[in-house]
Every structure is written in C-alpha cells, then in structure tokens.
Amino acid sequence: MSIEVMPNFLKKRAFLTPSRTALVYEDKRYTFQQLYVESVDVAGRMHAYGMKQGQYIALLLSNHSESVVILLSLQLLGIKAVLLNTRLTTEELNYQLKDSDAAFLITESLFEEKAKQLNVSVVLKNELFQISYMEPPLVHEVALEEVCTLMYTSGTTGSPKGVMQTYGNHWWSAVGSSLNLGLQESDGWLCAVPLFHISGYSILMRSVIYGMKMVLHESFDVEKTLQDIKSEKVTTMSVVSTMLSRLLDHLDSQLPSHFRCMLLGGGPASLSLLERCVELQVPVYQTYGMTETASQFVTLSPEYSLSKLGSAGKALFPSQLQIVDSDGLEQQPLKSGDIYVKGPNVTKGYLNKEGSHLKDGWFATGDIGFVDEEGFLYVQDRRSDLIISGGENIYPAEIEGVLQGHPAIQEVGVIGVEDLEWGQVPVAFVVRDSPITEAEIIQYASSKLAKYKVPKKVIIVDHLPRNASNKLLRRSLKEWIKGGDTNEN
Amino acid sequence: MSIEVMPNFLKKRAFLTPSRTALVYEDKRYTFQQLYVESVDVAGRMHAYGMKQGQYIALLLSNHSESVVILLSLQLLGIKAVLLNTRLTTEELNYQLKDSDAAFLITESLFEEKAKQLNVSVVLKNELFQISYMEPPLVHEVALEEVCTLMYTSGTTGSPKGVMQTYGNHWWSAVGSSLNLGLQESDGWLCAVPLFHISGYSILMRSVIYGMKMVLHESFDVEKTLQDIKSEKVTTMSVVSTMLSRLLDHLDSQLPSHFRCMLLGGGPASLSLLERCVELQVPVYQTYGMTETASQFVTLSPEYSLSKLGSAGKALFPSQLQIVDSDGLEQQPLKSGDIYVKGPNVTKGYLNKEGSHLKDGWFATGDIGFVDEEGFLYVQDRRSDLIISGGENIYPAEIEGVLQGHPAIQEVGVIGVEDLEWGQVPVAFVVRDSPITEAEIIQYASSKLAKYKVPKKVIIVDHLPRNASNKLLRRSLKEWIKGGDTNEN
Numbered sequence: 006m007s008i009e010v011m012p013n014f015l016k017k018r019a020f021l022t023p024s025r026t027a028l029v030y031e032d033k034r035y036t037f038q039q040l041y042v043e044s045v046d047v048a049g050r051m052h053a054y055g056m057k058q059g060q061y062i063a064l065l066l067s068n069h070s071e072s073v074v075i076l077l078s079l080q081l082l083g084i085k086a087v088l089l090n091t092r093l094t095t096e097e098l099n100y101q102l103k104d105s106d107a108a109f110l111i112t113e114s115l116f117e118e119k120a121k122q123l124n125v126s127v128v129l130k131n132e133l134f135q136i137s138y139m140e141p142p143l144v145h146e147v148a149l150e151e152v153c154t155l156m157y158t159s160g161t162t163g164s165p166k167g168v169m170q171t172y173g174n175h176w177w178s179a180v181g182s183s184l185n186l187g188l189q190e191s192d193g194w195l196c197a198v199p200l201f202h203i204s205g206y207s208i209l210m211r212s213v214i215y216g217m218k219m220v221l222h223e224s225f226d227v228e229k230t231l232q233d234i235k236s237e238k239v240t241t242m243s244v245v246s247t248m249l250s251r252l253l254d255h256l257d258s259q260l261p262s263h264f265r266c267m268l269l270g271g272g273p274a275s276l277s278l279l280e281r282c283v284e285l286q287v288p289v290y291q292t293y294g295m296t297e298t299a300s301q302f303v304t305l306s307p308e309y310s311l312s313k314l315g316s317a318g319k320a321l322f323p324s325q326l327q328i329v330d331s332d333g334l335e336q337q338p339l340k341s342g343d344i345y346v347k348g349p350n351v352t353k354g355y356l357n358k359e360g361s362h363l364k365d366g367w368f369a370t371g372d373i374g375f376v377d378e379e380g381f382l383y384v385q386d387r388r389s390d391l392i393i394s395g396g397e398n399i400y401p402a403e404i405e406g407v408l409q410g411h412p413a414i415q416e417v418g419v420i421g422v423e424d425l426e427w428g429q430v431p432v433a434f435v436v437r438d439s440p441i442t443e444a445e446i447i448q449y450a451s452s453k454l455a456k457y458k459v460p461k462k463v464i465i466v467d468h469l470p471r472n473a474s475n476k477l478l479r480r481s482l483k484e485w486i487k488g489g490d491t492n493e494n
Numbered sequence: 495m496s497i498e499v500m501p502n503f504l505k506k507r508a509f510l511t512p513s514r515t516a517l518v519y520e521d522k523r524y525t526f527q528q529l530y531v532e533s534v535d536v537a538g539r540m541h542a543y544g545m546k547q548g549q550y551i552a553l554l555l556s557n558h559s560e561s562v563v564i565l566l567s568l569q570l571l572g573i574k575a576v577l578l579n580t581r582l583t584t585e586e587l588n589y590q591l592k593d594s595d596a597a598f599l600i601t602e603s604l605f606e607e608k609a610k611q612l613n614v615s616v617v618l619k620n621e622l623f624q625i626s627y628m629e630p631p632l633v634h635e636v637a638l639e640e641v642c643t644l645m646y647t648s649g650t651t652g653s654p655k656g657v658m659q660t661y662g663n664h665w666w667s668a669v670g671s672s673l674n675l676g677l678q679e680s681d682g683w684l685c686a687v688p689l690f691h692i693s694g695y696s697i698l699m700r701s702v703i704y705g706m707k708m709v710l711h712e713s714f715d716v717e718k719t720l721q722d723i724k725s726e727k728v729t730t731m732s733v734v735s736t737m738l739s740r741l742l743d744h745l746d747s748q749l750p751s752h753f754r755c756m757l758l759g760g761g762p763a764s765l766s767l768l769e770r771c772v773e774l775q776v777p778v779y780q781t782y783g784m785t786e787t788a789s790q791f792v793t794l795s796p797e798y799s800l801s802k803l804g805s806a807g808k809a810l811f812p813s814q815l816q817i818v819d820s821d822g823l824e825q826q827p828l829k830s831g832d833i834y835v836k837g838p839n840v841t842k843g844y845l846n847k848e849g850s851h852l853k854d855g856w857f858a859t860g861d862i863g864f865v866d867e868e869g870f871l872y873v874q875d876r877r878s879d880l881i882i883s884g885g886e887n888i889y890p891a892e893i894e895g896v897l898q899g900h901p902a903i904q905e906v907g908v909i910g911v912e913d914l915e916w917g918q919v920p921v922a923f924v925v926r927d928s929p930i931t932e933a934e935i936i937q938y939a940s941s942k943l944a945k946y947k948v949p950k951k952v953i954i955v956d957h958l959p960r961n962a963s964n965k966l967l968r969r970s971l972k973e974w975i976k977g978g979d980t981n982e983n
Contacts, residue, residue: 009838010855011812020869021674021808146814180669184704185510188677214811215673319510322703323500325635349498366499380509 009149009173014213015041015077016145022216026193029237030070030221037216040077045143047078050133052141056109058083061155063107063125065089065098065116068200068223071130073209075111076200080153083144087155087167088201092473095122097165101157104357105167149173155356156203156296167356170203174299175210177349181321183215185304186241186266186290193218195233195242197225199473204243204270207300225475227255238263245271245475246278247416249289253281266290270301271476275406279314293317293384297352297368298324303382316381317374324348327367328376338378341385344370373400390479392421392429399431399458401479407453408433413441418469419460420482433460434482436469498638498662503702504530504566505634511705515682518726519559519710526705533566534632539622540567541630545598547572550644552596552614554578554587554605557689557712560619562698564600565689569642572633576644576656577690581962584611586654590646593846594656638662644845645692645785656845659692663788664699666838670810672704674793675730675755675779682707684722684731686714688962693732693759696789714964716744727752734760734964735767736905738778742770755779759790760965764895768803782806782873786841786857787813792871805870806863813837816856817865827867830874833859862889879968881910881918888920888947890968896942897922902930907958908949909971922949923971925958 011017018027019041028035035043056062062084066072079086087105089098102110102125110125111133120127153172157165194211196219198204212219220237222229225248233239244252244267252267267282267289274291282289294301303326305318320326327345328336336342345367354362362368373391374384385400392399401419408417415438421429435446443463450459470481500506507516508530517524524532545551551573555561568575576594578587591599591614599614600622609616642661646654683700685708687693701708709726711718714737722728733741733756741756756771756778763780771778783790792815794807809815816834817825825831834856843851851857862880863873874889881888890908897906904927910918924935932952939948959970 011837012814017811021811183672183677187679188672190676322506322510325501348500 010146011149011172011176013081013143013145013147014172014176014210015044015080016143018213018216025216026218027212028070028073028219028221030068030073033070035070037213040074043074044077044081045141046138047074047134048081048141048143049138050136051078051082051084053136053139054109054128054133056082056084058142058144059085060108061085061087061105063087063089063102063105063110064201065091065110065112065120066130066201067091067113067115068196068205068221069113070221071134072200073219073221075130076206076209077213080147081143082141083147083151085152085155088206090157090199090201090473091116095119099124101165101167104157104165105155147172149176150353152353154206156201156206158296166358168296169353169356170296170299171353174350174352175207176214177323178207178299178302179211179214181323181348181350182211182301182304184322186268188215188217189240190216191238191263192240192265193220193238195220195222195230195237195239197222197230197248198243198245198475202473203294203296203300208243227251231255234264235261240265241268242266243268243270245269246274247471247475249274249282249287250278250416253278253285253287256285256287259286260288264288268292268301268304270294274315275402275409276315277406277410283311283314291315291317293382295370297362297370298346298348299350299352302326302346302348302350303384305381309381313377313381315383316377317384318382319380320346320348320382321350324350326376326382328374329369336375338376338380341373341375344372344374344382344384346370390420392419392431394421394424394429394431394457395427399429401431404431404433404450404454404458404460408435408446408450410453411441411446411449413437413439414446416469418477418479418482420479420486422462422483422486424461427457430461431458432462432464432486434464434466434469434485436466499635500638500661500665502570502632502634502636503661503665503699504533504569505632507702507705514705515707516701517559517562517708517710519557519562522559524559526702529563529566532563533570534630535627536563536567536623537570537630537632538627539625540571540573542625542628543598543617543622545571545573547631547633548574549597550574550576550594552576552578552591552594552599553690554580554599554601554609555619555690556580556602556604557685557694557710558602559710560623561689562708562710564619565695565698566702569636570632571630572636572640574641574644577695579646579688579690579962580605584608588613590654590656593646593654594644636661638665639842641842643695645690645695647785655847657785658842658845659785659788660842663839663841664696665703666812667696667788667791668700668703670812670837670839671700671790671793673811675757677704677706678729679705680727680752681729681754682709682727684709684711684719684726684728686711686719686737687732687734687964691962692783692785692789697732716740720744723753724750729754730757731755732757732759734758735763736960736964738763738771738776739767739905742767742774742776745774745776748775749777753777757781757790757793759783763804764891764898765804766895766899772800772803780804780806782871784859786851786859787835787837788839788841791815791835791837791839792873794870798870802866802870804872805866806873807871808869809835809837809871810839813839815865815871817863818858825864827865827869830862830864833861833863833871833873835859879909881908881920883910883913883918883920883946884916888918890920893920893922893939893943893947893949897924897935897939899942900930900935900938902926902928903935905958907966907968907971909968909975911951911972911975913950916946919950920947921951921953921975923953923955923958923974925955 019037023038027037196208270292292301293303302324325347328342405417415436418434424430470478508526512527516526685697781790782792791813814836817831894906904925907923913919959967
C-alpha cells in the first residue's frame with residue numbers, strides 16, 4: 006500500500022483560503038496567508054540557527070500568537086515539537102529533554118531563569134526572531150505517519166512517557182470531530198487551554214485544517230471569555246469542569262445565539278454541573294479523550310445532549326471503543342470495565358519504550374467506564390483513582406458529583422485513604438461557597454449515597470490542586486494527607 | 495506502518511445517529527437504523543444465494559431505494575460492486591463482465607431481456623429479496639485500501655478500463671468535500687444523477703459518512719427537483735450544465751434560503767450559464783473531478799464564486815494539482831498544459847492493466863487546463879477534444895460557451911473536423927430556442943471570437959448526444975458527421 010501524503014497543512018490552508026481570519030490574540034489578527042508568511046519567515050531563522058528536519062526541538066512557551074507561529078514553523082521544517090508543560094519543575098523538564106534528546110529548547114524571557122538550569126541548548130524566542138533569515142528547506146508534503154508532536158503524559162504513577170502524535174493522528178482527530186460537530190464557515194474556536202496540552206494544540210490543528218478562526222487567550226479569564234464570545238463571534242470553546250462552572254457563575258444573560266457548543270473534557274463532569282448548563286441553556290457537549298488519542302475520540306452527538314446527560318457519547322466516526330473485563334473479554338452493557346480504543350487518532354506509541362502500546366490493535370486507556378444498552382459511554386474514573394473498600398468498587402467522581410450538587414459547596418476532590426478495617430475508605434476535600442460543617446456534608450452525602458460510598462472524613466480546604474489544564478490532581482491530595490498540608494480552617 | 499482500518503461506514507453511522515433520516519425515495523423514508531437493518535437483511539439473502547466476500551458482483555440497476563440497499567449490503571459483505579451503466583449495449587456490458595470476472599449480475603425486471611444476453615449468472619432483485627435469510631458473515635471493519643467499487647470509464651478512444659475505487663478513495667473524497675463546503679446537521683443532498691456513476695455513488699457515500707439525508711430521484715425531472723428542494727429542505731444538489739440550465743428556465747421564484755449550493759460538474763460550464771446563475775441568485779460551485787478521483791477534487795471555495803467565475807477552483811485539502819507542459823515540467827501560471835492530480839482520493843489503479851497509472855505519484859487526468867496566478871484552475875477541455883487548426887489550439891468548450899450566450903441558442907456542441915488546408919476546423923452543432931440561421935450564428939461568433947476559432951460550419955439539430963450523466967458526447971457528433979446523420983432541418 007502507498008503511504009498517504011498530504012500537502013503541509015498550513016501551506017495548503019493559506020493557498021485555499023488566504024484571506025480568512027486564522028488567529029486572534031489580544032490586539033493581533035492574522036489571516037491564514039499572514040500566518041503562513043510569518044511562519045515561513047520564522048522557519049528561515051530557525052534554519053539559519055541550525056535547526057534541522059527530523060530533530061526533536063523542545064518548547065517552553067505560554068499561549069501567545071508567537072507560540073503559534075513557532076509551532077507552525079516547526080511543521081514547515083519537518084521538526085518534531087516537544088511540548089513542555091510550563092508548570093513542571095526543572096527536574097521534570099530535564100527528564101523530558103533527556104528522554105526526547107531535544108536538540109534545542111525555545112523559550113521566552115518569562116522562563117529564562119528556569120531554562121538556565123536545563124541541560125539543553127536554549128534560545129529565547131526574541132533572539133531567534135532576530136537571527137538573519139536564510140531560505141529554509143520547507144517540507145511541502147507530509148506523510149501522515151510522521152511524528153508531529155511529542156507530549157509527555159503526567160501519569161499518576163511511574164515515570165512520564167513521551168506520546169508520539171503523528172500528523173495523521175491530528176488530522177483524523179480534527180476530521181472525526183468535524184463529522185460530529187459539523188463545520189461552518191463562520192465557526193470560531195476559543196482556546197483558553199494551554200497550547201502545550203493536546204486540548205490546546207488540537208484547536209490549532211482544527212483551525213488550520215478547517216480554515217477556522219482560533220481566538221487565543223493567554224490563560225482562562227472569565228470576563229475576557231464572555232466578552233470575546235460576543236465580540237469575536239466565538240462558536241465553540243474547549244473547557245474543563247472548573248472553567249465551565251466559573252463561566253456559569255458569571256453568566257448574566259444567555260450566551261449569544263451564534264454560540265454552538267462548550268466542548269467539555271478533562272475528566273468526568275458532575276451531573277449537577279451538566280444540569281445547570283441545561284437550565285442556563287448553555288449547549289455543552291461532554292467529551293472523552295487523552296494525549297494518546299490526540300484529543301477527544303468520544304463525544305456526545307447533538308441530538309443526545311439532553312437524553313443522555315452525563316454520558317461522554319459514542320466514539321467518533323473513525324474510532325472504535327470497547328469495554329473489557331478483567332479476563333480481557335468484551336464486557337456486557339451497563340457493566341464497568343477497562344476502556345479500550347482503536348482508530349487512526351491513536352498514538353503511534355511512546356518514545357523509547359519497548360514493546361507495543363497496543364493489544365491486537367487496541368489501546369488500553371487505563372480508565373474505567375461502561376456503555377449503556379445503546380452504546381453510550383459513561384466514563385467513571387481513572388483506573389488509578391479507583392477506591393476499593395471492603396470489596397466494593399468506589400468511583401471518586403461519583404461522590405464528587407453528588408457533593409457538588411450541594412449549594413454551599415463549590416468544588417470537591419475525593420481520594421481513597423488506607424484503612425485497617427476496609428482496605429481503603431473515601432475522603433473528601435471540599436472548597437465551600439458558604440458556611441457548612443463537616444458533619445452537615447457527611448449527613449448530606451448519607452442521604453444520597455450507599456453507606457460504603459459516604460466519605461469517612463471531610464476536609465475543608467481553600468483550593469484544590471489542579472494541573473495546567475485544570476484537571477484535578479488526586480495524587481496531590483494524597484500528598485496533602487501524608488504531609489498534613491491540608492490548610493484546614 | 496499500520497494499515498488504516500475503520501468500522502463499516504453504514505454500521506457506524508447507524509450506531510452514531512440511528513434516527514436521522516438517511517434516504518428519501520418517492521414515498522419511502524429510511525432512517526440510518528432502518529437502512530442498516532434492511533441492508534443486513536439483504537446481505538443475509540445474498541449470503542444464502544452464495545455471494546461471497548472478495549467477489550466482484552455486477553449491478554445493472556436504475557436509481558431506486560432498493561438499489562441503495564443492495565449497494566450497502568455489498569459493502570457489509572466485503573463484496574466489490576461493478577457498477578454498470580444501464581445505457582450500454584450488451585456487447586459493451588459483456589466486455590465489462592468478462593474483464594471484472596463478475597460472479598453474478600444483480601438486475602431488475604426493466605433490464606431482464608437485456609440481461610438474458612449477458613454471459614453471467616443473473617439474479618433479479620425481486621428474486622434475491624425472496625431468498626431465505628441466512629446469517630451473513632458481516633465485515634465489521636474495513637481497510638481503507640480495500641476496493642469498494644469498480645466503474646468503467648467510457649474513454650473517448652480505446653477499450654474501457656475498470657477504475658478501482660477503494661473505501662479510502664470514497665472516504666477522502668467525502669472528507670475533502672466537507673472541508674470545503676462545510677457540514678451542517680440540516681444538510682440534505684438531492685441525487686438525480688445515476689448511482690452507477692461516481693457523481694451519484696459519491697452522494698450515497700457522503701450521506702453515510704456525514705449522517706446526511708439523500709433525496710434520491712429515479713432520473714432528473716425539473717418539476718420534481720424544484721418541488722423537493724422546497725419540501726425536503728434540500729441544501730445541495732449535484733448537477734451538470736444541461737440540468738442546471740433547465741432548472742434556471744423553470745425557476746419562477748428564488749430558491750429557498752436553506753438551499754446552499756448547486757455542485758456543478760461533468761465538464762466545463764459556459765460563462766453565460768454561470769452568469770445567469772449569478773443573476774438569478776442560484777449559488778453554484780463549479781467542480782472538476784472524474785471516476786478516477788472518486789468525484790470532485792477541485793471545487794471553487796464559497797468566497798470566490800463570484801470573483802473567479804468560470805474557474806473550477808482549487809484542489810481540495812487532501813489533494814494536489816499540477817499543470818505539466820509537453821516536456822513533463824511544471825507549467826507556468828496562465829499557460830495551458832496537462833492536468834495532473836495527486837492525493838488519497840486517486841484510484842488505486844485500473845483492473846487487469848499492467849504498469850502503474852501514476853507517474854511519480856501523480857495521475858494524468860488527460861484533460862487540459864491552466865491555473866491563474868493565484869492557483870485557480872481553469873479546465874479548458876478534454877485532451878481528446880482538442881482541435882488543432884493551423885498550429886493554433888482551439889478548445890471546443892470556449893466556442894460552445896460563446897454561442898450559448900446567444901438568446902436564440904439553447905445548446906451547442908463543437909468538434910474538430912478534418913480539413914485539407916488547416917488540419918482541423920471547428921464545426922458547431924446547434925439546438926435552437928427560436929429561429930436563427932447558420933449565417934447569423936457565424937456572424938455572431940465572428941463578433942466574439944478570433945477568426946480561427948469561428949466555426950467553419952454550423953449544423954442545426956434538434957438534440958445533442960449525451961451520456962447518462964448528461965455529458966456531451968463529442969465523439970458521437972463525429973459519427974454524425976461521418977454518417978451524415980445530422981437530422982438537419
């Protein structure tokens with residue numbers, strides 16, 4: 006068979022619709038043509054600096070229009086981008102730089118001090134932009150199986166693994182999404198999640214593949230978001246639960262009618278949050294995906310957003326999904342098991358890891374869920390977060406969902422803590438909206454949950470630990486317990 | 495690299511959006527779920543009859559909902575469909591049956607007499623539907639490189655060649671089109687072109703891949719078309735010039751606002767026709783494609799429908815285009831040359847033909863055109879129709895376009911006829927709307943065209959020869975000249 010090749014995505018897009026708006030960042034606006042010209046220019050400077058096709062080059066950059074240009078320049082040169090999380094410690098960064106054998110690190114003045122402690126040749130983006138342009142050897146055609154990006158999964162245990170995402174992974178992910186959400190010339194996607202995460206990078210790829218405007222924010226800001234949804238006619242936005250919750254809190258009127266959907270990812274959402282969205286007429290599409298699947302591969306189709314509230318939906322057109330029991334057999338509907346996925350959006354594998362990441366072509370997500378009789382997926386939890394108490398399985402997200410339904414509670418994180426009698430017991434960390442005692446919370450939980458699921462302890466805190474994409478870090482809660490660092494008040 | 499596999503398209507679509515309307519044919523309506531159930535049922539009867547995965551099975555069927563079911567049943571069984579043109583002679587049909595080594599022919603009572611003269615095991619669809627169902631071995635996963643359909647290109651010279659279209663060809667064609675035209679849940683595509691042609695079959699594939707309603711007509715009927723555009727809320731329709739022209743003639747009010755576009759294919763269109771569309775506010779998108787590219791691969795993007803009137807547009811996202819001169823080098827903009835195409839929608843090759851159909855990965859379309867300075871393609875003519883007169887190249891479509899601009903002229907076909915002095919000279923066949931003489935037509939042409947392009951003879955006829963998809967058959971005009979069969983009046 007022949008290897009599928011395609012024109013460089015940005016070059017092709019700029020050729021097809023040069024004058025459409027590609028990117029809006031603060032007071033800067035780029036058409037696709039301008040973005041292409043700028044990216045070729047930066048590619049020429051990278052070339053002059055000695056950056057070469059086939060290399061891995063690491064990036065430590067915050068969301069900025071210049072970061073977009075740098076990412077697209079690397080694609081034009083056939084260089085693989087190692088996307089570093091800006092919140093990592095130098096030790097963690099050095100691990101990833103070493104593992105990927107990154108030839109250079111491109112960063113910005115904000116991270117200059119941190120970069121000095123890294124074992125890599127560092128160049129600041131401002132310095133890079135001042136190097137004289139040399140005509141670069143552009144990669145006009147790209148094989149879909151080529152690696153485009155490398156992102157390390159944090160993982161809850163063990164050392165981080167570099168997920169190789171190919172051009173094909175990104176392409177199929179974007180196409181699968183468009184077959185579900187539709188595609189209109191007037192679409193615009195707001196990106197307030199990090200570009201170094203697949204949630205943000207996938208918006209950039211959709212923008213280029215669809216010919217769609219991306220409205221980029223440096224970070225999530227409620228007021229700016231609500232303002233840009235109106236003034237930039239944003240139709241879609243990627244959010245995680247906390248972002249959505251804060252948006253709902255600040256919503257003083259209905260979202261404009263051009264707004265099509267909140268794409269809600271980053272872990273299971275609580276039913277109470279989804280019900281609030283229905284009430285406030287905020288169109289929300291639950292999704293499920295991960296770095297290894299180049300973003301969402303399960304999304305709830307428009308017609309089911311109400312009747313299947315709480316479900317992440319069905320696997321997108323090019324993807325397949327399977328729930329597998331502990332014997333490796335396909336699980337019956339309504340029974341929980343390991344979530345497996347197959348499709349052209351699934352990573353080529355982990356860098357420097359031996360053995361296949363696939364089992365008969367299927368990838369084990371490590372997450373747990375079930376499908377209902379119609380095949381809708383309900384993601385229950387991350388496998389590593391599963392609490393087993395007296396032989397019963399407890400899914401933290403279920404408890405969190407219930408507690409978040411209480412009007413005095415803002416957010417909740419639940420973990421399992423070792424217990425001599427039961428093996429593990431659930432413990433809840435609660436951020437309050439208004440005064441409520443531990444006893445009242447436990448009483449509320451008892452009225453809603455089977456006894457074994459009721460938290461044995463409730464700890465009042467003033468914030469929850471989250472990563473850059475706002476995912477709850479349950480392992481940090483475990484550290485808090487161990488270290489007594491629970492700022493109880 | 496891994497071979498891309500995907501779920502069977504119809505099965506996946508029925509799983510994703512079971513209750514959406516898939517097909518409307520006369521008084522019958524099918525949801526995707528119903529279409530799937532019916533197709534599995536027919537697959538079971540085919541299986542009981544002895545039809546097997548991997549076989550080629552030929553179809554001699556007119557547009558009908560049952561034809562759609564049969565086509566989809568074959569996909570479910572992994573059987574390759576040989577799509578026979580119902581207008582062919584028995585001799586032509588026997589050639590294709592023999593070349594494809596078709597195991598069976600499925601046909602309908604309308605063609606029963608013709609089928610009796612064919613060297614193949616024939617089964618009427620009504621007989622097939624009455625065979626007892628046996629649970630079939632369904633192909634739940636399909637490799638994109640598998641052959642799905644075989645269509646013979648008529649070709650203007652030489653023997654017909656079987657074009658192998660893979661699942662991937664159809665998939666990429668549909669995806670490429672959606673990235674250009676957009677995709678909305680409310681879309682519906684009217685198919686009044688034959689399902690046995692790529693123009694019709696590609697609508698069926700888009701329907702299944704997009705989850706979009708297909709409104710199927712047995713044949714093109716102006717009144718029924720205008721009625722269904724309204725009542726079925728059709729948004730898109732595939733047309734060739736004559737269909738479009740007849741629609742414009744009967745248009746007594748503007749098309750409804752939900753109507754998004756006429757996709758105009760099947761050869762170069764005249765400027766006068768396109769200008770009439772602008773005048774009547776009929777949104778028309780010129781396209782260019784062929785059996786070998788699984789339908790359109792060049793389409794004019796929405797924002798250029800006015801400023802680039804007459805252009806077929808740019809190659810769709812996954813495809814690439816090149817104009818090549820007689821030395822095989824890439825031609826300069828504005829200069830005519832051979833049109834080459836590359837991309838995942840290009841056929842895997844011709845059945846039973848040795849040697850590659852590609853040259854360095856590129857496919858020679860056999861057509862002639864140029865790109866302007868911005869890269870927009872202008873298709874000038876089929877290579878075999880090129881008229882060379884006194885060393886000058888003459889493109890029949892240009893002359894036809896000019897003559898069609900005359901209010902008394904309904905349609906025109908131009909061919910080259912041998913001439914002792916000039917090598918070839920253009921001759922025009924004209925169907926009139928109102929009285930006009932040969933001399934008046936020549937005078938009109940002289941006022942618009944360089945002298946060498948003016949037809950040396952005008953022949954008044956009452957119709958033009960066209961194939962099932964309404965393409966003008968210039969080679970038949972040549973036969974008319976030779977046979978004196980010009981029914982001049």
